[in-house]
Amino acid sequence: MSAPVLDIRNLAVALPRGGERPNAVEGINITVRPREIVCVVGESGSGKSVTAFTTMGLLPPVLKPVAGEILLQGEDTLTASKARLRELRGSRMAMIFQEPMTALNPVMPVGDQIAEALDWHDTKLSRAERSARVLALMDDVRLPRPAEMAKAYPHQLSGGQRQRVMIAMALANEPALIIADEPTTALDVTTQAQILKLMRELQARHDSGILFITHDFGVVAEIADRVVVMRRGKLVEEGTADEVLNHPRDPYTRMLIDAVPSAVPPPARPIPDKAPLVTTRDVEKVYGGGVLGGRTVKALDKVSISLRPGETLGIVGESGSGKSTLARCIARFVDPTAGEIRLGDEEIGQKPQRALHPIRRRIQVIFQDPYRSLNPRRTVGQSIIEGPMNYGTSRAEAWERARDLLKLVDMEPAGLDRYPHEFSGGQRQRIAIARALAMQPEVLIADEAVSALDVSVQKQVLELLEDIREKLGLAMLFITHDLRVAARICDSVVVMLNGKVVEAGPSGEVFGNPQHDYTKALFAAAPGHGRFDKAPRAPAAG
Amino acid sequence: MxxxxxxxxxxxxxxxxxxxxxxxxxxxxxxxxxxxxxxxxxxxxxxxxxxxxxxxxxxxxxxxxxxxxxxxxRGDLGTSIISNQPVTKLIGERIEPTLALATTTILFAIAVAVPLGVVAAWRHGSWIDRAVMAFSVIGFSIPIFVLGYLLIFGFAMELRWLPVQGYTSIREGFLPFITRLVLPTLTLSVIYIALIARITRASVLETLGEDYVRTARAKGVGERSVLSRHALRNAAVPIVSVIGIGIALLISGVVVTESVFNLPGLGRLTVDAVLARDYPVIQGVTLLFAFLYVLINLGIDVAYTLLDPRIRY
Structure with a gap:
């Protein structure tokens, strides 16, 4: 066995005084060997990113390493001088980040950004050699037409292409160690599959070891040689990918793996055969154009769906598929360009905004990011009662209902007097659900409502939504990019691509026997495909 | 474009x-x-x-x-009621000192304020940052005429390093031209240094927290380059906006400074014309200023497209 490129020994990093725990991470031991991919898995707050940034010497000044050593090919980066660290970064160790849009400088051509990585470490390159190296790197990460693309700015590239640029930049000086911090989390599943494939290929050709940080066991199953599981700053389990995924020893690891929803839907629920509550017929939405002309984008192209009372309909697709635009048209946040949207017997698609007041109460939305969807300057109670009071409910009654709703979403009614920042992400999403329910809606639109949550929290919120739709008989429109989540909660699904519906039907049929090529490709691209698709609704082990 | x-x-x-x-x-x-x-x-x-x-x-x-x-x-701004001279000729005679003072002031302000702001952001919370911020507050608060007379008293009357007042055209040599502009420039630029330094600090501070700055550091880019190529380039749009507004305000700000330092510029011409109700002159100068404002705004918009490739018209 070759010597490790990275050897983290007994690392501890202190949190500032008054934090929730004394150390961000402690007792961390991780080794990465050449040509090895080590996945560090954990939920938010587990300390996985702190570990990565400590290794790179990029910790924010408030966090201080207090014990241990980090050996990069035998050299301790914790004791290295600032100048030495700068030399090591980008040459012997490189990093790939989560969000390639924000991680690239928006005002610098991508070719220059790759070249910059060379400039700081290999000053002897001539101009011609330098640009040849940049093009070779871009070619290496399979970017099309490198010569043209080198002159492009990040916003002119797709998400996948941007991440390829990041990878080219990381590879520029053939680093011994690459740290990838959730490199595919912000990407669509099909793009994610391509990037994971690329990273595996590159790793076979170069001798780098990869420390791969992720929260997604699907990705772990795809790419890991070895796995390290972290929780609240400590290591809970370590082993080969096979050991950890198939025979987890620690109950926390087991819980995380069990929380991954199965891509096989549970047996169909009986849905009362009633007249549809929401129907759309040939709905179209065109952005741009207008009086001044210019480029137009057809976000929705003749979309027809129907949702019965009590039913959960999943709208599944990648970014740009039009799934969120559809939700916004139905909620009438935007005006559809053409087509019909009916709520019960009433046509609401073409109603002017001022006539929508009575409709708004009946359709409520839960948004993706509970950190931004609640007003930070209002207490939870104020946020919940605002809607009902706009519709004439008295303050006392609305407050009473808010108390009941917090109980319904498994929270203490005392929370009504507190502000959103005092709650965790999962709790905030519960509050957002309570806020939507306070309006006593008939239709609940969940727009990526569990996508920003950790997998264990996601499981709890999904259970809550299942529980609520059962109790209240709600019709739910569930917008998601995550097929596993859709399989778990939706009675039927609609698959969208480029503004069009390409496939629709009961979940059992679509997931069991997909017809359209795109649906098949989507399923095949889902990370860990087939690995977590145990019998549906299996009682949680352990 | x-x-x-x-x-x-x-x-x-x-x-x-x-x-x-x-x-x-x-x-x-x-x-x-x-x-x-x-x-x-x-x-x-x-x-x-x-x-x-x-x-x-x-x-x-x-x-x-x-x-x-x-x-x-027909390009005729009229004739002054008081002096009986064509307004275009009056403006032509007076525009040089004003343009000279405005140019030296804005160049000096940018040259001092941008580095100050960047360093303050880079070392934010340190004594340098606090000093820059304190200077900004003083710069905003001190009236131009007070500062002007203080500088005249110190540098011209006590130390006798520089002339007290007046203007010499650049055609009569660069040295006499610039020595007479030093004090007015210092006086007038203080407030712009305060303004531009503050904005530079705030927007660089914001970009320093961005992911691409972290990326630059992760690939081993040195701090100076992180600050200039990554942080400052991205912070440039708000800074340029403020510089543009500064130039526009400057044109009216020179009025007081020209009086204090006895410079025969447009500011003085305007004040005299207003006192004498010299309608054609007031109208001509106002139109000229309006035209300059529009031109400056256009310049700012063009600068945006050069600084940020995402902005296109």
Whole structure:
């Protein structure tokens, strides 16, 4: 066995005084060997990113390493001088980040950004050699037409292409160690599959070891040689990918793996055969154009769906598929360009905004990011009662209902007097659900409502939504990019691509026997495909 | 881009028409009569009426306005009531000191303020940052004339390093030209240094927290380059906006400074014209300023597209 490129020994990093725990991470031991991919898995707050940034010497000044050593090919980066660290970064160790849009400088051509990585470490390159190296790197990460693309700015590239640029930049000086911090989390599943494939290929050709940080066991199953599981700053389990995924020893690891929803839907629920509550017929939405002309984008192209009372309909697709635009048209946040949207017997698609007041109460939305969807300057109670009071409910009654709703979403009614920042992400999403329910809606639109949550929290919120739709008989429109989540909660699904519906039907049929090529490709691209698709609704082990 | 420029230049015409109309009306509505001022204290009503007739001020305002606009279209800004000189000639004589002072001031302010702001952001919370912020507060608070006289007292009268007042054209040599501009420039630039440094600090501080700055550090880029190529380039749009606003304000700010340092610029010309109700001069200078403001705005917009490839017109 070759010597490790990275050897983290007994690392501890202190949190500032008054934090929730004394150390961000402690007792961390991780080794990465050449040509090895080590996945560090954990939920938010587990300390996985702190570990990565400590290794790179990029910790924010408030966090201080207090014990241990980090050996990069035998050299301790914790004791290295600032100048030495700068030399090591980008040459012997490189990093790939989560969000390639924000991680690239928006005002610098991508070719220059790759070249910059060379400039700081290999000053002897001539101009011609330098640009040849940049093009070779871009070619290496399979970017099309490198010569043209080198002159492009990040916003002119797709998400996948941007991440390829990041990878080219990381590879520029053939680093011994690459740290990838959730490199595919912000990407669509099909793009994610391509990037994971690329990273595996590159790793076979170069001798780098990869420390791969992720929260997604699907990705772990795809790419890991070895796995390290972290929780609240400590290591809970370590082993080969096979050991950890198939025979987890620690109950926390087991819980995380069990929380991954199965891509096989549970047996169909009986849905009362009633007249549809929401129907759309040939709905179209065109952005741009207008009086001044210019480029137009057809976000929705003749979309027809129907949702019965009590039913959960999943709208599944990648970014740009039009799934969120559809939700916004139905909620009438935007005006559809053409087509019909009916709520019960009433046509609401073409109603002017001022006539929508009575409709708004009946359709409520839960948004993706509970950190931004609640007003930070209002207490939870104020946020919940605002809607009902706009519709004439008295303050006392609305407050009473808010108390009941917090109980319904498994929270203490005392929370009504507190502000959103005092709650965790999962709790905030519960509050957002309570806020939507306070309006006593008939239709609940969940727009990526569990996508920003950790997998264990996601499981709890999904259970809550299942529980609520059962109790209240709600019709739910569930917008998601995550097929596993859709399989778990939706009675039927609609698959969208480029503004069009390409496939629709009961979940059992679509997931069991997909017809359209795109649906098949989507399923095949889902990370860990087939690995977590145990019998549906299996009682949680352990 | 070409279409954008052409459109924007055409759009200056309605702006100038509105400015011309408003200035004309305001002057006619304001109290004061140039004929009475011209005729002096001892003049009889008949003499004043004769002067009014000679100047065409007895015509109905609409006729006066149309005549003025007609001459404007031929590039003639009119003739001063007081000095009997063409307004274009008056402006031509006075524009050099004003432009010279405005240019040295803005260049000096940028050269000092941008590095100060960047360093303050980079070392935010340190003594350098606090010093820059304290200077900003003082710079904003101290009146131009107070600072001007203090500098004259210190550097010109006590130390005798620099001349007290006056202006020498650049055609008579660079050294006498610049030595006479040093104190006015210092005086006038303080407030712009305060303004630009503050904005630079705030926007660089924001970009330093961005992911791409972290990326730059992760690939081993040195701090100086992180600051200039990554942080400052991305912080440039708000800074350029403020510099543009600064230039626009500067044109009016030179008025006081020109008085303090006795510079024969446009500011002084305007003040004298207003005191004498010299309508054609006031109208001409105001139109010129309006035109300059529009031009500066256009320049800022063009600068945006150069600084940020995501901005396209």
């Amino acid at each position: 070409g279409r954008f420029l052409a459109g924007r230049i055409l759009a200056t015409i309605p702006v100038l028409v509105v400015v011309a109309t408003v200035v004309f009306l305001l002057l006619r509505l304001a109290p004061g009569d140039p004929a009475a001022i011209l005729a002096g204290d001892a003049a009889s009503p008949e003499q004043i009426a004769a002067i009014r007739a000679r100047l065409g001020l007895d015509e109905p305002p609409l006729t006066q306005f149309l005549e003025w606009i007609g001459r404007l279209l």
